[in-house]
Amino acid sequence: EPEVTQTPSHQVTQMGQEVILRCVPISNHLYFYWYRQILGQKVEFLVSFYNNEISEKSEIFDDQFSVERPDGSNFTLKIRSTKLEDSAMYFCASSELGTNYGYTFGSGTRLTVV
Amino acid sequence: SQQGEEDPQALSIQEGENATMNCSYKTSINNLQWYRQNSGRGLVHLILIRSNEREKHSGRLRVTLDTSKKSSSLLITASRAADTASYFCATAPNQAGTALIFGKGTTLSVSS
Numbered sequence: 001e002p003e004v005t006q007t008p009s010h011q012v013t014q015m016g017q018e019v020i021l022r023c024v025p026i027s028n029h030l031y032f033y034w035y036r037q038i039l040g041q042k043v044e045f046l047v048s049f050y051n052n053e054i055s056e057k058s059e060i061f062d063d064q065f066s067v068e069r070p071d072g073s074n075f076t077l078k079i080r081s082t083k084l085e086d087s088a089m090y091f092c093a094s095s096e097l098g099t100n101y102g103y104t105f106g107s108g109t110r111l112t113v114v
Numbered sequence: 115s116q117q118g119e120e121d122p123q124a125l126s127i128q129e130g131e132n133a134t135m136n137c138s139y140k141t142s143i144n145n146l147q148w149y150r151q152n153s154g155r156g157l158v159h160l161i162l163i164r165s166n167e168r169e170k171h172s173g174r175l176r177v178t179l180d181t182s183k184k185s186s187s188l189l190i191t192a193s194r195a196a197d198t199a200s201y202f203c204a205t206a207p208n209q210a211g212t213a214l215i216f217g218k219g220t221t222l223s224v225s226s
Contacts, residue, residue, distance in 0.1 A: 004156075033213055043157065043202060043216040056212055091156055099206035099214055102147055102159030110154075 002026040006106035023092030033093040120220040133190040135220040137203030
């Protein structure tokens with residue numbers, strides 16, 4: 001069964017450093033998403049991406065965040081200057097036809113900012 | 115906010131029993147979806163119910179949707195220890211191009 005692949009599975013970074021989280025969505029999916037989940041808490045929407053541009057973003061997705069689809073297969077989330085409160089699990093998801101169908105999630109990247 | 119809110123927050127049952135989780139939301143939706151998350155893992159899509167549907171089944175799962183009450187329930191019948199996980203409802207807004215919004219989840223523990 002097709003999978004969404006995320007790398008790395010765990011990343012530790014110093015506060016103020018830039019991190020790039022990588023995702024390979026399912027190849028025929030058109031919609032891509034980033035969510036995050038602070039330990040034990042709800043799953044929070046960050047950003048959705050369609051047709052090579054951001055289609056929606058949440059209040060969390062401020063100027064320190066950016067997304068890219070650099071080569072037609074990878075989908076990346078960059079955090080420019082990490083803060084302690086950015087520590088969370090970050091999940092990438094893709095969907096064939098947006099919210100009319102279920103999302104396929106990756107296994108997540110656990111980001112720890114120290 | 116349109117996010118779903120699950121109830122109860124935590125549920126502990128014995129194997130073989132049924133587990134019922136509820137979800138309430140605030141505004142009109144296109145569909146409602148349920149996801150499962152094993153500890154430390156990604157979310158897995160279980161079932162989607164559209165706003166014009168009232169009930170849907172998939173294996174041991176039964177989902178109902180009451181749009182007049184803005185609520186949904188997920189029933190897992192004959193639960194197994196392997197059903198132990200967190201379960202989230204997610205609402206898809208009526209507006210095109212908007213993303214799924216997840217609730218806080220129900221943590222289900224099934225003991226053998």
